[in-house]
Amino acid sequence: MELVELIALLALLQFLAFGVLTGRARGAAGIKAPAISGDEGFERMYRVQMNTIEMLIAFLPALFLAAKYWPAPLIAVLGLAYLIGRLMYWRAYVSDPSTRGLGFMISFVPVAILILIGIIGTVLTLLGLKG
Structure with missing residues (x-):
């Protein structure tokens, strides 16, 4: 389970790093909060940060719920x-x-799989078929 916890912590660090990069991009572009537009470079970084938090909301619970039912190395x-x-x-x-699609899919598909196997593990446990 520690391996899964390490992955979760790395995901949080990655998100924080994207936040720092977004802050730097804001400063470099001279965009004062709360504005979020006016410089394409900043807007791109901001979208990465926002999309990452959107994915993180699904990723973290799915990660831990899947790890409850399936081997930690697989989940990691x-x-x-x-x-x-x-x-x-x-x-x-x-x-x-326009080239973000592959990275998006490589991060989206594991989240979808984690959710699916978490559901399967939960249902099998409820039915007494996994324990």
């Missing part, structure tokens, strides 16, 4: 794929938003 690999996908998404989005 799915979590690692999520982290790599987010990194790819960030790099693509800030350089050319």
Whole structure:
């Protein structure tokens, strides 16, 4: 389980790093809060940060619920794929938003799988078929 917890903590650190990068982009563009438009570079970084928090809301509970029912190494690999996908998404989005699709899918698919196997584990346990 510690491996899954490490992945969760790395996901939080990644999100915080995106926040720092967004803050730096805001400062470099001279955009004062609460404005979120006016510089394309800042807007791209801001969208990465916002999309990451949107994904994180689904990722973290799915990660821990799936880990409750399935082997931690499997869950950690799915979590690692999520982290790599987010990194790819960030790099693509800030350089050319039209290329963000692969990174998005590499981070979205593991979340969908975690949710699905979490549901399966929960249902099997409720039916007394897994324990």
